[in-house]
Amino acid sequence: MALILTDEEQALAESVRKFVADRSPLTSLRHLIASGEPYDADVWKQMTAQLGLAGLSVPEEYGGVGAGYSALSVALTELGAGLVASPLLACILAAEVLLRLDDETAKLELLPRIAGGELIATLAVASHAGGHVTASGSGADVTLTGTVSPVLNGAEASVLLVPAEADSGTVVYLVDGAAAGLTRTRLTAVDHSRSLARVTLARTPARPLAGDAGAALAAAQDLANLALASESAGAMKACLDMTAGYARIRVAFGQPIGAFQAVKHRLADMEKSWELGNAAVRDAARAGDAAPARFSVAASVARVLLATAYAEAVVDTVQLHGGIGFTWEHDAHLYYKNGLSNKVLLGGPSDQLDRLADSLGI
Amino acid sequence: MSDDFRTRARAWLAANAPRRSSGDDDGAGSPTTIADQKAFQAKLYDAGFAGLTWPKEYGGQGLTNAEQIAWSQESRDFDLPNGAFFIGISMPGNTILEIGSEAQKKRYLPRMLRGEEIWCQLFSEPGAGSGVASLQTSAVRDGDEWVINGQKVWTSGAQFSDYGAILARTDPTKPKHNGISMFIVDMHAPGVTVRPLKVATGHSPFNEVFFDNVRVPADALIGEENKGWDAAVVMLRHERIAIGTMGGSRTNPLGYDTLRDLAAGLGRTSDAGVRRSLAELYARGRAAQLFAVLLREEAQAGRMPGARGSVAKLAGSELGRFAGNVAAEVLGDQLAGFDTDELLAVTTAIVATPGSAIAGGTSEIQRNIIGERVLGLAKDPGVDRSTPFNQLRVGTQRQN
Numbered sequence: 177m178a179l180i181l182t183d184e185e186q187a188l189a190e191s192v193r194k195f196v197a198d199r200s201p202l203t204s205l206r207h208l209i210a211s212g213e214p215y216d217a218d219v220w221k222q223m224t225a226q227l228g229l230a231g232l233s234v235p236e237e238y239g240g241v242g243a244g245y246s247a248l249s250v251a252l253t254e255l256g257a258g259l260v261a262s263p264l265l266a267c268i269l270a271a272e273v274l275l276r277l278d279d280e281t282a283k284l285e286l287l288p289r290i291a292g293g294e295l296i297a298t299l300a301v302a303s304h305a306g307g308h309v310t311a312s313g314s315g316a317d318v319t320l321t322g323t324v325s326p327v328l329n330g331a332e333a334s335v336l337l338v339p340a341e342a343d344s345g346t347v348v349y350l351v352d353g354a355a356a357g358l359t360r361t362r363l364t365a366v367d368h369s370r371s372l373a374r375v376t377l378a379r380t381p382a383r384p385l386a387g388d389a390g391a392a393l394a395a396a397q398d399l400a401n402l403a404l405a406s407e408s409a410g411a412m413k414a415c416l417d418m419t420a421g422y423a424r425i426r427v428a429f430g431q432p433i434g435a436f437q438a439v440k441h442r443l444a445d446m447e448k449s450w451e452l453g454n455a456a457v458r459d460a461a462r463a464g465d466a467a468p469a470r471f472s473v474a475a476s477v478a479r480v481l482l483a484t485a486y487a488e489a490v491v492d493t494v495q496l497h498g499g500i501g502f503t504w505e506h507d508a509h510l511y512y513k514n515g516l517s518n519k520v521l522l523g524g525p526s527d528q529l530d531r532l533a534d535s536l537g538i
Numbered sequence: 539m540s541d542d543f544r545t546r547a548r549a550w551l552a553a554n555a556p557r558r559s560s561g562d563d564d565g566a567g568s569p570t571t572i573a574d575q576k577a578f579q580a581k582l583y584d585a586g587f588a589g590l591t592w593p594k595e596y597g598g599q600g601l602t603n604a605e606q607i608a609w610s611q612e613s614r615d616f617d618l619p620n621g622a623f624f625i626g627i628s629m630p631g632n633t634i635l636e637i638g639s640e641a642q643k644k645r646y647l648p649r650m651l652r653g654e655e656i657w658c659q660l661f662s663e664p665g666a667g668s669g670v671a672s673l674q675t676s677a678v679r680d681g682d683e684w685v686i687n688g689q690k691v692w693t694s695g696a697q698f699s700d701y702g703a704i705l706a707r708t709d710p711t712k713p714k715h716n717g718i719s720m721f722i723v724d725m726h727a728p729g730v731t732v733r734p735l736k737v738a739t740g741h742s743p744f745n746e747v748f749f750d751n752v753r754v755p756a757d758a759l760i761g762e763e764n765k766g767w768d769a770a771v772v773m774l775r776h777e778r779i780a781i782g783t784m785g786g787s788r789t790n791p792l793g794y795d796t797l798r799d800l801a802a803g804l805g806r807t808s809d810a811g812v813r814r815s816l817a818e819l820y821a822r823g824r825a826a827q828l829f830a831v832l833l834r835e836e837a838q839a840g841r842m843p844g845a846r847g848s849v850a851k852l853a854g855s856e857l858g859r860f861a862g863n864v865a866a867e868v869l870g871d872q873l874a875g876f877d878t879d880e881l882l883a884v885t886t887a888i889v890a891t892p893g894s895a896i897a898g899g900t901s902e903i904q905r906n907i908i909g910e911r912v913l914g915l916a917k918d919p920g921v922d923r924s925t926p927f928n929q930l931r932v933g934t935q936r937q938n
Contacts, residue, residue: 179832529818
């Protein structure tokens with residue numbers, strides 16, 4: 177299938193873009209910063225109940241729209257461009273793990289509510305340095321002990337999926353947000369549009385989910401790569417447009433600053449990096465729907481490229497705006513912090529390259 | 539229809555095209571002779587695979603970008619011995635197709651596609667490369683003919699070319715962009731002298747070409763008199779798109795497949811850093827391929843790549859630089875001294891990488907084009923755009 181957007185995808189992109197402009201422009205993020213809220217509940221309700229965004233990658237039989245990964249990528253690109261704060265990424269990753277496991281009861285109970293936006297769920301994973309969890313007991317008496325940090329929307333989730341080490345190996349457990357011994361502490365997030373928490377479990381009751389945990393977690397990692405790459409592609413394009421726009425109007429030494437090669441060439445490189453990353457995202461999105469055997473590699477390619485490209489672009493964005501680019505009032509720093517954070521969440525470039533090398537059989 | 543085409547293409551290539559045996563192509567020209575290349579191109583033409591997107595009345599197949607994409611994908615594993623025609627078809631060919639006269643299209647395009655005539659591009663001069671608009675080769679009208687005098691440089695394939703598309707100054711009293719014309723020149727005409735130029739790799743992929751009172755007929759003009767800069771812009775646009783979307787062969791000596799196999803053979807894949815570099819090379823190479831496909835798909839949908847061809851060209855040369863660094867990491871000190879053909883091929887390719895950031899428009903020029911024509915940024919401050927050419931300084935100046 178072709179890389180370019182179908183008419184339907186184009187229409188979805190436009191409707192999400194309009195939604196962001198009308199209901200959640202960057203000023204909304206500033207309100208959240210001031211209020212300390214993790215996200216705007218009204219915006220989340222509209223994203224889910226009206227636009228169905230949390231159900232795009234959930235099959236219809238589980239209450240979703242079944243639109244697929246490409247549609248999800250298109251929506252995330254527009255949301256990323258607007259730095260929209262929401263628990264969407266947390267929810268779709270949790271949903272993906274549930275879908276890949278074999279607990280039909282859990283799927284039927286939870287997925288329709290996640291897809292509809294009524295239930296906030298999250299997958300409690302972080303890097304090796306972020307902690308780990310062990311399981312003890314068996315049957316109805318399994319408890320989990322350990323720490324995972326940072327966890328996407330860990331403090332807002334009503335349901336957590338927690339991978340832990342049992343005697344048999346890695347198992348994914350379902351933990352209720354109100355469970356005994358569970359503490360969620362909201363962290364200071366460098367990126368104002370992400371809510372992250374430390375999740376601590378102390379003999380917390382948990383329900384094991386049957387199925388291939390390794391495969392489910394790998395699928396979630398691949399989806400996370402596509403999702404973060406998509407958000408970053410959208411945000412990077414927003415930075416490119418904003419910075420090129422400024423370079424066209426800001427005059428110094430008698431010329432718009434874009435006339436000078438030091439500025440012009442840096443923007444040209446940003447355009448080039450974005451085009452390459454965008455092509456990789458489109459391919460990964462297509463592979464997710466039409467060529468699942470190569471989806472993992474394609475998503476890794478997109479993530480590897482955009483993690484670095486976007487993180488560099490946001491620095492260039494501040495730089496090319498000069499002094500004002502470093503002020504609180506200007507939007508550049510909002511993207512800068514998003515770039516820093518997107519690069520390291522759920523596996524940074526080194527981890528992704530190691531994983532890609534494994535997949536390629538190097 | 540594209541699936542039938544793809545099936546046909548695949549079968550024909552399998553039966554007629556040699557698979558690539560070892561990487562050696564850094565612009566030195568394929569080891570096959572010109573006669574072999576002409577024979578292959580003729581076969582390609584007869585089988586209906588030449589000029590896929592050109593109109594049928596000029597020898598093409600009248601197909602779409604979908605078929606062009608399919609052909610590029612199917613031919614990746616093959617070493618098509620027709621590199622001698624790449625420049626002619628993609629540059630003067632596409633330019634004549636776009637702005638040439640009906641007579642020129644009918645006379646020259648079919649023979650290009652059939653492999654009967656080989657073309658070169660005569661733009662750069664010793665004093666005018668990135669600033670090609672400052673060219674000094676002159677064309678003076680004499681009755682029904684123009685008389686051309688001057689020197690061109692970096693001319694790929696001039697040594698076996700039949701025709702060339704040349705830029706010459708027809709009015710030195712006008713500002714530099716306004717007094718240039720483009721002509722078709724017979725490379726075997728009296729007064730044309732071709733001398734090879736040797737590069738860092740020891741090969742001679744291009745030439746100097748001297749014009750000493752070379753005569754061309756009035757109808758050799760491509761486009762209008764003194765509108766040659768517009769024609770040049772058309773040709774350069776095609777050049778960037780062609781180079782940028784050319785794609786790498788799987789046996790490219792600096793490609794992921796080759797370097798991964800080389801690393802494995804040298805026992806380097808146990809090194810975590812080497813593994814990461816190879817994985818990153820895979821990712822960067824893949825993205826460049828995908829971008830080329832995206833540009834073709836957009837063209838198919840009616841959105842022409844235009845100046846974004848420069849993005850592709852820049853991406854390609856930056857990828858080459860990155861790949862060269864990865865190759866050096868893989869080879870370690872084997873790069874410094876070696877005695878196998880395999881390592882010769884890789885190190886030659888490493889030595890050649892700076893060339894791709896200069897030839898076909900330097901990376902600095904590509905960035906200017908991207909900044910100005912894709913991002914709409916202001917042009918560089920210029921001091922010579924409105925001065926009559928005969929009052930300008932050009933090229934390398936002596937210091938007194």
